[in-house]
Amino acid sequence: MISVQNVHKSFGDLEVLKGVSLDVEKGEVVSVIGGSGSGKSTLLYCINAIETINSGKILVDGVDVHAKETNKDKLRQKLGMVFQQWNSFPHMTVLENAALAPRIVKKMSRDEAMEIAKKELEHVGLGDKLDVYPTKMSGGQQQRLAIARALAMKPDYMLLDEVTSALDPELVGEVLDTLRLLAEEGMTMICVTHEMGFARDVSDRVAYFHQGVIAEIGEARQVITDPQNPLTQKFLSKVR
Amino acid sequence: MDYEFHWNIVFQNMPELLNGAFVTLHVSVLAMFLGVVIAILLAIAKMNNSKPFCYVATVWVEVARNTPALFQIYMAYFGLGAFGIHLSPYVAVLSALVFINAGYLTETFRGGFQSIPATQYSASKSLGMTSIQAYRYIILPQMLRRIYHPMTNQFVWSILMSSLGILVGMSELSGTTQRLQSLSFRTLEFFIVAAVMYFVITKLVLFTSSLLARRLFKGEI
Ligand SMILES: Nc1ncnc2c1ncn2[C@@H]1O[C@H](COP(=O)(O)OP(=O)(O)OP(=O)(O)O)[C@@H](O)[C@H]1O
Numbered sequence: 298m299i300s301v302q303n304v305h306k307s308f309g310d311l312e313v314l315k316g317v318s319l320d321v322e323k324g325e326v327v328s329v330i331g332g333s334g335s336g337k338s339t340l341l342y343c344i345n346a347i348e349t350i351n352s353g354k355i356l357v358d359g360v361d362v363h364a365k366e367t368n369k370d371k372l373r374q375k376l377g378m379v380f381q382q383w384n385s386f387p388h389m390t391v392l393e394n395a396a397l398a399p400r401i402v403k404k405m406s407r408d409e410a411m412e413i414a415k416k417e418l419e420h421v422g423l424g425d426k427l428d429v430y431p432t433k434m435s436g437g438q439q440q441r442l443a444i445a446r447a448l449a450m451k452p453d454y455m456l457l458d459e460v461t462s463a464l465d466p467e468l469v470g471e472v473l474d475t476l477r478l479l480a481e482e483g484m485t486m487i488c489v490t491h492e493m494g495f496a497r498d499v500s501d502r503v504a505y506f507h508q509g510v511i512a513e514i515g516e517a518r519q520v521i522t523d524p525q526n527p528l529t530q531k532f533l534s535k536v537r
Numbered sequence: 538m539d540y541e542f543h544w545n546i547v548f549q550n551m552p553e554l555l556n557g558a559f560v561t562l563h564v565s566v567l568a569m570f571l572g573v574v575i576a577i578l579l580a581i582a583k584m585n586n587s588k589p590f591c592y593v594a595t596v597w598v599e600v601a602r603n604t605p606a607l608f609q610i611y612m613a614y615f616g617l618g619a620f621g622i623h624l625s626p627y628v629a630v631l632s633a634l635v636f637i638n639a640g641y642l643t644e645t646f647r648g649g650f651q652s653i654p655a656t657q658y659s660a661s662k663s664l665g666m667t668s669i670q671a672y673r674y675i676i677l678p679q680m681l682r683r684i685y686h687p688m689t690n691q692f693v694w695s696i697l698m699s700s701l702g703i704l705v706g707m708s709e710l711s712g713t714t715q716r717l718q719s720l721s722f723r724t725l726e727f728f729i730v731a732a733v734m735y736f737v738i739t740k741l742v743l744f745t746s747s748l749l750a751r752r753l754f755k756g757e758i
């Protein structure tokens with residue numbers, strides 16, 4: 298379980314998270330929606346300890362993420378992350394991209410790492426691209442590679458930051474399908490997304506972020522189709 | 538054309554010319570190696586913004602890139618001589634070349650490093666890699682691809698520039714050629730052969746470098 302407890306986070310004078318609390322149970326899919334600059338990405342970075350926090354607490358399976366004594370590299374093995382801008386490693390083949398971390402971080406043998414990487418690449422539909430260099434692939438394929446690369450570490454949670462918003466519209470579908478598949482398999486996910494249809498259909502709950510706080514959170518279909526907070530209503534009427 | 542070519546004398550002196558060529562290669566390799574080591578330190582100093590080091594690095598880079606090589610060799614040989622520091626021609630040329638190589642390569646390294654998007658680092662970290670692993674497997678290999686060709690060019694440039702050794706009496710290829718032609722008066726023959734030798738050396742360097750690149754960098758560059 299991921300438990301975010303009253304987290305505050307500032308960049309200099311700018312307070313980006315103003316007391317955010319969110320519990321995500323094992324097997325749950327939570328979508329985070331909200332306007333640009335409302336702090337959605339920052340929340341994911343704080344959960345993954347890429348960013349520090351100013352106050353509050355984040356627990357992952359009971360471990361305090363930001364405690365001094367926590368081994369953050371070790372913790373990140375549990376938390377797969379995919380970023381908005383696909384960032385495959387351009388100097389390695391698709392297979393090497395996905396096999397690297399299992400091999401050097403989990404110290405698997407080469408064969409074992411390749412085996413797992415291959416399986417995850419097939420999982421996201423890249424089984425025929427193993428020896429291709431990522432720069433030769435479309436954005437959608439590179440983004441699926443990023444998902445497979447994260448999955449190859451066998452994470453318990455996936456943090457996805459607007460993984461489709463840098464893609465050409467015709468490539469969005471294939472990536473969303475991949476995420477839908479993961480959701481069906483029971484992967485625990487926090488998805489920051491601008492795809493309201495995806496948020497409504499795939500996630501269990503939706504959280505609406507507004508200026509650094511969660512203005513509304515609830516059952517996915519209800520928040521998207523029948524929001525209670527006027528701020529959510531306004532936001533949704535604009536993005537539709 | 539009235540000039541009559543006499544090649545015999547050149548071939549008789551081939552061992553000496555080859556020896557000169559060896560010295561040329563020797564001084565360039567050493568200047569490159571030391572230049573790279575210093576450039577790494579200067580680039581780190583410049584990027585860290587640690588005041589005194591950053592200042593030294595900036596001055597070094599600016600002087601090295603904006604003054605003639607000839608001037609730097611003279612400074613090392615005659616300039617330091619005036620202060621009682623007497624360098625041999627070899628060491629004077631070597632120091633000047635190291636100075637220039639380090640100056641140019643500092644900017645090459647800094648540019649190469651900064652051209653790697655920060656997201657490559659965060660992506661590595663998000664997979665559980667330590668900082669050292671992120672550098673070792675992700676950042677540095679990509680950087681090496683980007684600085685490889687500028688480095689090769691710098692090396693070729695050093696080889697050609699070491700010919701300025703002629704001015705302080707160094708017996709590298711040009712100095713040797715100069716001495717031999719003045720003894721025999723077969724100026725044109727000696728300099729043609731020397732030019733061919735320079736050409737062959739630099740072509741060999743470029744060829745080896747691209748072979749190596751193909752082995753090292755199998756993927757996209
Ligand atoms: N490293 C940083 N340094 C300073 N300010 C930052 C940094 N990262 C983010 N910010 C600021 O924090 C605020 C929230 O950023 P964040 O990226 O979390 O927003 P977001 O909700 O993900 O927006 P978007 O939908 O545009 O991705 C923004 O005003 C942003 O400019």
Ligand SMILES: [Mg+2]
Pocket residue numbers: 337338339458459
């Ligand atoms: Mg964002």
